[in-house]
Amino acid sequence: xxxxxxxxxxxxxxxxxxxxxxxxxxxxxxxxxxxxxxxxxxxxxxxxxxxxxxxxxxxxxxxxxxxxxxxxxxxxxxxxxxxxxxxxxxxxxxxxxxxxxxxxxxxxxxxxxxxxxxxxxxxxxxxxxxxxxxxxxxxxxxxxxxxxxxxxxxxxxxxxxxxxxxxxxxxxxxxxxxxxxxxxxxxxxxxxxxxxxxxxxxxxxxxxxxxxxxxxxxxxxxxxxxxxxxxxxxxx
Amino acid sequence: xxxxxxxxxxxxxxxxxxxxxxxxxxxxxxxxxxxxxxxxxxxxxxxxxxxxxxxxxxxxxxxxxxxxxxxxxxxxx
Numbered sequence: 353x354x355x356x357x358x359x360x361x362x363x364x365x366x367x368x369x370x371x372x373x374x375x376x377x378x379x380x381x382x383x384x385x386x387x388x389x390x391x392x393x394x395x396x397x398x399x400x401x402x403x404x405x406x407x408x409x410x411x412x413x414x415x416x417x418x419x420x421x422x423x424x425x426x427x428x429x430x431x432x433x434x435x436x437x438x439x440x441x442x443x444x445x446x447x448x449x450x451x452x453x454x455x456x457x458x459x460x461x462x463x464x465x466x467x468x469x470x471x472x473x474x475x476x477x478x479x480x481x482x483x484x485x486x487x488x489x490x491x492x493x494x495x496x497x498x499x500x501x502x503x504x505x506x507x508x509x510x511x512x513x514x515x516x517x518x519x520x521x522x523x524x525x526x527x528x529x530x531x532x533x534x535x536x537x538x539x540x541x542x543x544x545x546x547x548x549x550x551x552x553x554x555x556x557x558x559x560x561x562x563x564x565x566x567x568x569x570x571x572x573x574x575x576x577x578x579x580x581x582x583x584x585x586x587x588x
Numbered sequence: 589x590x591x592x593x594x595x596x597x598x599x600x601x602x603x604x605x606x607x608x609x610x611x612x613x614x615x616x617x618x619x620x621x622x623x624x625x626x627x628x629x630x631x632x633x634x635x636x637x638x639x640x641x642x643x644x645x646x647x648x649x650x651x652x653x654x655x656x657x658x659x660x661x662x663x664x665x
Binding site: 409414417445446451452453458459501 | 602604653655656657
């Protein structure tokens with residue numbers, strides 16, 4: 353199984369993603385430079401964190417026009433799994449593969465913390481290794497991670513079970529005190545309507561073994577692998 | 589010619605930067621200030637004989653210079 357890790361000028365979690373994925377048996381991850389135009393042969397696509405194009409104008413605003421993004425959109429429309437973490441989430445929102453936008457943190461600070469998120473949808477392609485309500489300890493590191501969507505979009509996200517992760521207290525309650533950045537409804541990660549594109553501000557790529565403080569990020573990557581294996585078995 | 593583009597956060601979007609500046613203005617002797625919103629101002633040099641200038645500029649304002657989910661824009665010539 354092969355995952356693509358897209359590299360933009362200014363990506364800085366590309367190596368974290370590669371290390372996390374290549375630590376999983378049977379999986380190979382490779383970099384794909386943003387000027388490439390094909391993602392043929394890859395089973396899933398990862399848009400890593402960082403500051404693509406210096407976050408100039410808006411986070412992800414310039415990266416969305418990179419040549420590789422036409423291929424990311426095409427593969428996403430064909431059902432391939434796409435995950436964007438942190439800056440990758442911002443790029444996915446900018447290009448319209450995910451609804452809403454990420455704006456400046458409510459308290460303006462850059463926040464770098466290990467915190468708790470709650471799995472809201474246990475049967476998604478990215479979380480079916482987790483039980484409903486399970487808690488994932490994941491790090492965040494961002495200045496512009498405050499998720500915003502208008503009321504209509506929020507209603508649809510809730511109705512269609514697209515809100516995959518919310519920031520929670522250590523005992524799993526969704527409340528304002530657990531919200532690090534002012535995101536509406538404590539949203540930490542959402543998927544598209546079809547369920548194959550997932551964006552989240554936390555970094556599963558920085559939580560894949562105990563010595564990093566948490567190995568919970570692996571559950572997300574392993575869920576992706578299981579989803580792809582199940583699809584391949586069905587196709588065979 | 590010089591084209592100016594103003595990009596402003598939509599009313600429904602939280603603008604913590606504007607709120608911080610409002611507070612600072614109030615502390616610095618202007619308690620009358622009730623709200624500040626911070627946007628972006630762009631000066632763009634462009635050949636005024638550019639074909640379909642208005643429509644091409646508007647397309648780029650919509651697709652690149654602003655994000656319609658959170659921002660409005662205005663082109664001033």
